Each structure stands twice: as structure tokens, then as C-alpha cells.
Amino acid sequence: MSGRRIPPAGRRAVVLGVAALLVLAIAVLWLKRDGGDDALVLYGNVDIREVQLAFRQPGRVVEMGLEEGDAASAGDRLALLDTRPYQDALAAAEATVRVAEAEVDKLHGGLRPQEVAQAQEALNRARAAATDAERNYERQAGLLPSGASSQSTVDAARAARDQAVASVRAAEAALSQAVEGFRSEDIAAGEARLAAAQAARDQALTALADTELFAPADGTIITRVREPGSMVASQTPVYTLSLDRPVYVRAYVGEPDLGRVAPGTPVLVRSDSSGKAYRGQIGFVSPRAEFTPKTVETPDLRTDLVYRLRVVIDEDQVDGGLRQGMPVTVEVDAASPSVATDADKGRS
Numbered sequence: 001m002s003g004r005r006i007p008p009a010g011r012r013a014v015v016l017g018v019a020a021l022l023v024l025a026i027a028v029l030w031l032k033r034d035g036g037d038d039a040l041v042l043y044g045n046v047d048i049r050e051v052q053l054a055f056r057q058p059g060r061v062v063e064m065g066l067e068e069g070d071a072a073s074a075g076d077r078l079a080l081l082d083t084r085p086y087q088d089a090l091a092a093a094e095a096t097v098r099v100a101e102a103e104v105d106k107l108h109g110g111l112r113p114q115e116v117a118q119a120q121e122a123l124n125r126a127r128a129a130a131t132d133a134e135r136n137y138e139r140q141a142g143l144l145p146s147g148a149s150s151q152s153t154v155d156a157a158r159a160a161r162d163q164a165v166a167s168v169r170a171a172e173a174a175l176s177q178a179v180e181g182f183r184s185e186d187i188a189a190g191e192a193r194l195a196a197a198q199a200a201r202d203q204a205l206t207a208l209a210d211t212e213l214f215a216p217a218d219g220t221i222i223t224r225v226r227e228p229g230s231m232v233a234s235q236t237p238v239y240t241l242s243l244d245r246p247v248y249v250r251a252y253v254g255e256p257d258l259g260r261v262a263p264g265t266p267v268l269v270r271s272d273s274s275g276k277a278y279r280g281q282i283g284f285v286s287p288r289a290e291f292t293p294k295t296v297e298t299p300d301l302r303t304d305l306v307y308r309l310r311v312v313i314d315e316d317q318v319d320g321g322l323r324q325g326m327p328v329t330v331e332v333d334a335a336s337p338s339v340a341t342d343a344d345k346g347r348s
Contacts, residue, residue, distance in 0.1 A: 100198075133160045262282070
């Protein structure tokens with residue numbers, strides 16, 4: 001019994017059906033390899049840090065170097081205060097230091113040779129006077145028995161002798177002081193006054209340096225608050241600087257997916273303004289739950305508790321395309337390894 005032969009049209013239908021099944025199978029495998037529904041998608045906003053730049057000293061602004069939108073590099077001078085009052089204060093402080101230095105040099109050097117010589121001559125005079133007073137006393141005391149001198153004269157001669165001896169001792173002390181110099185306590189006090197004057201000078205130097213405002217890092221001027229001629233108080237902002245790096249993304253994840261966003265997990269960040277995907281990694285996951293902020297749109301209800309996390313964009317990916325507050329989509333790599341919990345380690 002010969003078999004029935006399939007007509008050509010039927011054979012084509014069978015081939016097309018088999019091909020369709022193969023295409024469908026390949027598509028299913030591709031979706032599984034690509035992650036399919038296992039990929040975790042989060043929503044958030046770009047979070048770029050800003051710095052309020054201000055002078056540490058009050059004064060009158062004489063220079064504002066940049067406009068809003070200008071790029072600033074770390075170390076660039078952005079603004080300047082009137083330096084005249086601070087230069088005058090520095091000059092006065094330096095003069096005080098010189099006076100204190102001269103006083104310390106005097107204390108260390110002691111008296112001049114001429115002053116020591118004067119003290120020596122004063123001692124010589126005192127000794128000569130004491131010798132004369134001693135002779136006069138002895139002469140008057142010898143005349144007293146014969147009645148040639150009275151008792152009052154002898155008493156006066158004795159007092160003059162005693163005074164002359166006291167003058168000698170005072171002159172000797174003065175000469176010793178002149179030779180030895182000033183006391184160590186006086187020198188220490190002079191050195192302390194010098195140190196205080198030097199500290200005041202350093203403060204004046206710091207105040208003068210603070211009349212210049214420099215950019216702390218690379219960034220963009222987004223607000224120019226003051227203009228030349230304005231009087232500003234200490235710590236009054238004059239610029240707002242948006243930092244170029246680092247670039248963060250603030251996103252939120254629900255509790256069921258918390259185990260898939262361990263720190264270090266690689267992610268892709270996309271915005272609506274371009275088709276570029278920015279590489280990054282999760283750098284921080286908050287340990288505290290909170291309600292979803294109104295600025296974040298997720299498919300979940302806004303009353304659901306979520307955990308805030310921070311995504312750090314890789315340095316080589318920063319190109320200015322991500323701007324402050326921009327809404328972005330964060331795609332967590334489903335194939336990336338996550339941190340195993342203690343329970344997982346126990347089951348393995």
C-alpha cells in the first residue's frame with residue numbers, strides 16, 4: 001500500500017509552522033537571558049551637591065568675577081573684598097610684634113656696659129664715703145674721754161658710719177643686678193607678650209587672606225547673590241556653586257526588593273532627555289523606612305513604605321547630561337551578585 005503524498009501547499013504550511021515555533025522559542029530564550037521581568041526598575045531624581053560660598057570676614061565687595069552659568073575650577077578667585085582695612089590692621093599688628101621683639105632682645109641682652117660701669121662707680125663712691133665715715137667716728141670716739149668731743153657728736157658720727165655701710169651694700173646689690181641682667185620671670189613675661197603679638201599678627205594675616213573667595217571644587221555658578229559695592233556680613237552667601245562631581249541619584253526601593261540593592265550593585269541610569277545610559281553603583285541604602293516622597297513616581301501607592309538609596313554615577317560617565325533634580329530611571333542589574341544574608345548562608 002503506497003503512502004499518500006503531501007501536496008506542495010501542505011508542505012509549505014508545515015515548514016512555516018515549524019519556523020514560527022522556532023522563532024517564538026528563540027524570543028523566549030532571549031527574554032530569559034536578557035533578564036525579562038526579573039530586572040528591578042527604580043525611579044528617582046538626580047541629586048547634585050551645591051555649596052553656598054561666603055566670606056569669613058565682613059566688608060565691601062569690590063569684585064565679582066563670574067556670572068551665573070559660568071564654569072569655575074578649583075582654586076579660581078571668585079570675589080574680592082576691599083582689603084584696605086585689613087592691610088591697616090596687619091600693619092599695626094606687625095608694629096606691635098617689632099616692639100615686643102625689641103623688648104625681648106633687651107631682656108636677654110641685659111644692661112649696657114656703660115650702665116654696668118656707672119653701677120661700679122656708684123659702689124666705689126659708697127665705699128669711699130663709708131671709709132670716711134668710719135674714720136670720723138673713730139676720731140670722735142677717741143676724743144670723748146678727754147672731753148674734746150661730746151656724746152652727741154659721737155652718736156652722730158656713728159649714725160653716719162652706719163648709713164655709709166648701708167649705702168655700700170645697696171651699691172653692691174645694684175652692681176650685681178647690672179652684671180647678672182634681668183630676672184628669668186621678666187624674660188618669660190616678655191616672651192609671652194611677644195607670642196601674643198605674633199598671634200595677633202597671624203590673625204590679621206588670616207583676615208587679609210579671607211578677603212579673597214576661591215572656588216573649593218570644579219562646578220558651575222548657579223546663583224550670583226551680590227554685586228560690587230555691596231556690604232556683606234561674615235558668612236553671608238555671595239555665590240551658589242553646583243559641583244560637577246560627584247553626581248548622585250536619589251531613588252527609593254520597596255521592602256520586598258530591599259535584598260536586591262546591596263551597596264556596590266551595578267546599575268544603569270537613564271533620563272528622558274537622551275538615550276544614553278549612565279553606569280553607576282548603589283553606594284548607600286538607608287536603614288530607616290519612610291513614606292514615598294511626592295516627587296517620586298512609582299507604580300506603587302504613595303503610602304507604601306520605602307527605603308531611600310543613593311546611586312553614585314561612575315566618574316568617567318559624568319558629562320553634564322545629568323542635571324539637578326532631573327527625573328531618571330534606575331535599572332538594577334538582575335544578574336549582579338548581592339550580599340548573602342545569614343539565612344542564605346545557613347541554607348547553602
